[in-house]
Amino acid sequence: MRNQVNMRRHNLCTLVRHLHLAGALSRSSLTMSMGLNRSTIADLVGEVELLGLARQQLPEPRGHSAAGRPSVGVTTTDHAYVLAVDIRVSGLTVARVGLGGVVLATAGRPSPPGHDPRDTVDAIGDLARAVVRAAPEDSALVGVGVSVPGIVARDGGIIRLAPNLEWHDLALAQMLADALGTSTPPVLGNEADHGALAELLRGAGRRVSDLVYLSGEVGVGAGLIAGGRPVTGMSGFAGEIGHLPFGDGTRPCHCGAVGCWETEIGAAAIADAVGCPPDRLADVGGHLQRLDGPPTQLASVGRQLGRGLAGLVNLLNPQLIVLGGYLGPLYRWVETDVRAEMAARSLRIPEMTPRIAMPGLADRSVLIGASEVAFRALLDDPVGCLAAAPRTGDLFGVAQRPAVT
Amino acid sequence: MRNQVNMRRHNLCTLVRHLHLAGALSRSSLTMSMGLNRSTIADLVGEVELLGLARQQLPEPRGHSAAGRPSVGVTTTDHAYVLAVDIRVSGLTVARVGLGGVVLATAGRPSPPGHDPRDTVDAIGDLARAVVRAAPEDSALVGVGVSVPGIVARDGGIIRLAPNLEWHDLALAQMLADALGTSTPPVLGNEADHGALAELLRGAGRRVSDLVYLSGEVGVGAGLIAGGRPVTGMSGFAGEIGHLPFGDGTRPCHCGAVGCWETEIGAAAIADAVGCPPDRLADVGGHLQRLDGPPTQLASVGRQLGRGLAGLVNLLNPQLIVLGGYLGPLYRWVETDVRAEMAARSLRIPEMTPRIAMPGLADRSVLIGASEVAFRALLDDPVGCLAAAPRTGDLFGVAQRPAVT
Numbered sequence: 001m002r003n004q005v006n007m008r009r010h011n012l013c014t015l016v017r018h019l020h021l022a023g024a025l026s027r028s029s030l031t032m033s034m035g036l037n038r039s040t041i042a043d044l045v046g047e048v049e050l051l052g053l054a055r056q057q058l059p060e061p062r063g064h065s066a067a068g069r070p071s072v073g074v075t076t077t078d079h080a081y082v083l084a085v086d087i088r089v090s091g092l093t094v095a096r097v098g099l100g101g102v103v104l105a106t107a108g109r110p111s112p113p114g115h116d117p118r119d120t121v122d123a124i125g126d127l128a129r130a131v132v133r134a135a136p137e138d139s140a141l142v143g144v145g146v147s148v149p150g151i152v153a154r155d156g157g158i159i160r161l162a163p164n165l166e167w168h169d170l171a172l173a174q175m176l177a178d179a180l181g182t183s184t185p186p187v188l189g190n191e192a193d194h195g196a197l198a199e200l201l202r203g204a205g206r207r208v209s210d211l212v213y214l215s216g217e218v219g220v221g222a223g224l225i226a227g228g229r230p231v232t233g234m235s236g237f238a239g240e241i242g243h244l245p246f247g248d249g250t251r252p253c254h255c256g257a258v259g260c261w262e263t264e265i266g267a268a269a270i271a272d273a274v275g276c277p278p279d280r281l282a283d284v285g286g287h288l289q290r291l292d293g294p295p296t297q298l299a300s301v302g303r304q305l306g307r308g309l310a311g312l313v314n315l316l317n318p319q320l321i322v323l324g325g326y327l328g329p330l331y332r333w334v335e336t337d338v339r340a341e342m343a344a345r346s347l348r349i350p351e352m353t354p355r356i357a358m359p360g361l362a363d364r365s366v367l368i369g370a371s372e373v374a375f376r377a378l379l380d381d382p383v384g385c386l387a388a389a390p391r392t393g394d395l396f397g398v399a400q401r402p403a404v405t
Numbered sequence: 406m407r408n409q410v411n412m413r414r415h416n417l418c419t420l421v422r423h424l425h426l427a428g429a430l431s432r433s434s435l436t437m438s439m440g441l442n443r444s445t446i447a448d449l450v451g452e453v454e455l456l457g458l459a460r461q462q463l464p465e466p467r468g469h470s471a472a473g474r475p476s477v478g479v480t481t482t483d484h485a486y487v488l489a490v491d492i493r494v495s496g497l498t499v500a501r502v503g504l505g506g507v508v509l510a511t512a513g514r515p516s517p518p519g520h521d522p523r524d525t526v527d528a529i530g531d532l533a534r535a536v537v538r539a540a541p542e543d544s545a546l547v548g549v550g551v552s553v554p555g556i557v558a559r560d561g562g563i564i565r566l567a568p569n570l571e572w573h574d575l576a577l578a579q580m581l582a583d584a585l586g587t588s589t590p591p592v593l594g595n596e597a598d599h600g601a602l603a604e605l606l607r608g609a610g611r612r613v614s615d616l617v618y619l620s621g622e623v624g625v626g627a628g629l630i631a632g633g634r635p636v637t638g639m640s641g642f643a644g645e646i647g648h649l650p651f652g653d654g655t656r657p658c659h660c661g662a663v664g665c666w667e668t669e670i671g672a673a674a675i676a677d678a679v680g681c682p683p684d685r686l687a688d689v690g691g692h693l694q695r696l697d698g699p700p701t702q703l704a705s706v707g708r709q710l711g712r713g714l715a716g717l718v719n720l721l722n723p724q725l726i727v728l729g730g731y732l733g734p735l736y737r738w739v740e741t742d743v744r745a746e747m748a749a750r751s752l753r754i755p756e757m758t759p760r761i762a763m764p765g766l767a768d769r770s771v772l773i774g775a776s777e778v779a780f781r782a783l784l785d786d787p788v789g790c791l792a793a794a795p796r797t798g799d800l801f802g803v804a805q806r807p808a809v810t
Contacts, residue, residue: 001560012475015628036426050552056721062668081738101410111593147594151752153756160754161754165478193688203450207637210637210638210639210643222720222721224631226631226634226636226637226638226643227634227637229631229632231632231636231721232615232632232722232725233615233631233721233722233723234614234722234723234753234756235756235757236616236721236722236724237752237754237756237757238631238721238722239720239750240719240720240722241720242717243716243719243750243751244651244716244719244720245651245712245715245716245750246649246651246712248653248654249653249654255752255753256749256753257715257749257750261753273485278559283668284462307650308650310648310650310662311648311649311651312647314645314646314648315627315629315643315644315645315646315647315720316643316651317634317637317638317639317640317641317642317643318638320637344661344662345650345662346648347556347566347642347645347660348660348661349565349566349640349642350640351558351639351640352640353644354639386536395583401581
């Protein structure tokens with residue numbers, strides 16, 4: 001009996017996961033992918049519908065010539081949602097994201113002056129209020145995920161180091177929980193790790209098991225996926241690729257070393273090459289997009305990018321490298337230099353050549369990745385998580401909430 | 406009924422895995438770790454004993470004061486064994502390895518001149534005959550694992566490239582299967598990958614989930630473990646760390662690039678620094694061990710080692726770095742230089758500092774790793790694998806087998 005309850009709970013989780021990944025599915029495809037019989041799937045879908053997480057749609061009536069019985073469609077709803085927070089040097093974005101990775105609302109603003117933590121948290125609170133405004137009163141906030149351009153202590157909700165925000169040992173999760181009034185603390189993570197996860201699940205990396213997501217914001221970071229799973233390292237700090245000694249060893253890095261890759265392909269180096277003012281580093285991607293043609297100095301940046309990518313390929317043998325942030329616009333100008341350097345430096349084995357792609361989720365990879373980590377609690381225990389989740393009507397105090405008309 | 410059969414098979418596999426990992430266990434510890442009741446464990450152990458894979462030992466009688474009932478001990482036997490083959494530039498080693506990773510016999514010899522593939526396979530055949538000579542007639546050869554200092558095509562049994570053996574697209578698995586007369590082809594793998602696996606399971610990396618095994622033979626390779634699982638990359642080629650652009654960009658590498666890490670910390674660079682003759686590169690480890698003190702030139706090799714290790718730490722955040730081959734003896738002389746360079750180049754976060762250790766299995770890591778991949782077929786299906794496995798008495802043709810007296 002106890003085993004049957006466990007099995008049913010396990011099947012419910014699996015079904016919600018399938019739905020979340022696909023957004024919409026037919027009952028017959030769920031029957032096939034879960035290896036259960038049709039009546040069990042119908043029962044489970046009924047349960048998910050009762051929870052408010054999905055709705056069923058009868059198929060359009062077809063002509064008599066159509067073979068077989070058309071299957072019932074199952075689509076996720078916006079009843080349960082997460083808040084995804086993307087903290088960048090240039091600005092803050094908060095999104096309300098529903099099951100299936102559906103972005104229901106977003107709000108953004110420039111970062112507060114000096115990245116003051118208190119002001120940042122207050123600003124995120126304002127943006128959060130803005131994105132839940134149109135949510136149904138009885139919808140449920142099931143998690144908060146936050147992406148940070150820095151090193152986040154695993155499970156601790158502490159930013160250990162975010163050099164470009166000048167944050168050091170900042171208990172951001174607790175500060176945000178207090179500001180948002182949520183009882184379960186937000187899940188913090190590195191922005192490149194989140195970008196990699198999102199591209200794996202919903203972007204350029206679907207059907208790929210080994211990928212590197214390179215993120216160029218002001219610094220350079222990487223999210224690594226090996227064998228379909230994130231590479232975290234012992235403390236969750238893996239991917240600090242900007243500080244690999246890929247450079248020629250002459251330029252000093254803000255980390256204290258010389259010759260870090262970031263000194264060659266970081267925003268400062270690129271701004272230098274393209275004549276972008278040094279106080280506009282966070283906009284170097286936009287600056288690259290607005291160029292009429294590549295200045296000659298950019299070729300050496302391209303070679304340095306290719307040099308490091310060849311090293312990554314030799315070490316990790318990825319199938320796909322996704323270029324996030326300004327690295328995408330950069331690559332468009334220097335693809336030939338990158339490819340030439342990679343060819344010269346990678347081992348001469350055809351199966352080692354990876355695909356290089358732009359993010360399938362454009363500039364939302366990191367935001368979607370933050371939503372994915374926020375959804376984990378619901379996916380692990382749909383019934384328990386929904387029961388404990390605050391309803392939209394109760395968020396941020398009733399007084400602050402505008403009347404729903 | 407079918408489910409019960411499947412469950413029993415699953416439990417049998419799990420029990421054999423536990424035994425293989427531990428070598429010897431008590432029935433009561435199996436009861437605890439497998440979460441099954443005592444009579445089920447007693448039945449399963451009885452089945453494993455009938456298969457010949459383990460024997461049970463009644464505990465020594467204790468005095469009346471001993472609390473509780475002493476548990477029955479379960480120990481692996483040498484009835485099922487694998488052949489582990491370690492192909493190096495300097496020599497060949499073949500071992501007969503039993504369950505529990507017990508090395509039952511080894512035989513070795515220098516590599517044939519020019520690493521001729523045909524001669525190499527014949528030599529391995531001779532060594533294999535030598536190590537099975539003392540095996541019981543009815544014992545079973547359940548697999549062959551082979552470590553190669555090169556890049557091995559996944560599942561194909563083809564050596565794509567072994568630069569220091571000058572092998573290129575060599576169908577070694579088939580050649581060995583023909584020579585050994587085994588119907589199932591040997592499992593080939595990269596030597597550093599095998600070293601990493603062995604250190605994870607039985608060496609310095611037990612209770613560690615993120616480790617890098619660095620192998621210094623003539624070239625430099627790495628085996629990566631992340632989250633407890635090997636990082637293979639899309640084609641199984643991950644870990645070609647000798648060709649990361651960690652060098653200062655001046656020395657040409659045999660791979661065609663300049664500035665590969667191998668040009669700075671490879672055997673040729675070390676031989677140069679310590680005055681080892683260039684035709685004795687395969688013995689550079691022995692040469693390092695015989696030094697009375699470190700020549701001053703070795704300090705810069707140490708700094709280059711530290712520079713690359715810092716890069717690895719920033720990218721992968723490993724808990725443990727194991728220094729295999731000549732890198733162990735090298736590290737003993739240059740530890741201070743390595744540590745200083747790592748401190749200067751790693752991010753200044755205490756949780757990022759890994760432990761650096763010598764291989765727990767000394768010079769047998771790679772050999773034991775080869776045995777682990779060879780045992781997989783038995784661990785996946787003990788009954789089926791044993792039924793199909795050739796008996797020692799039937800190996801290599803009866804005529805070639807010396808009489809057992």
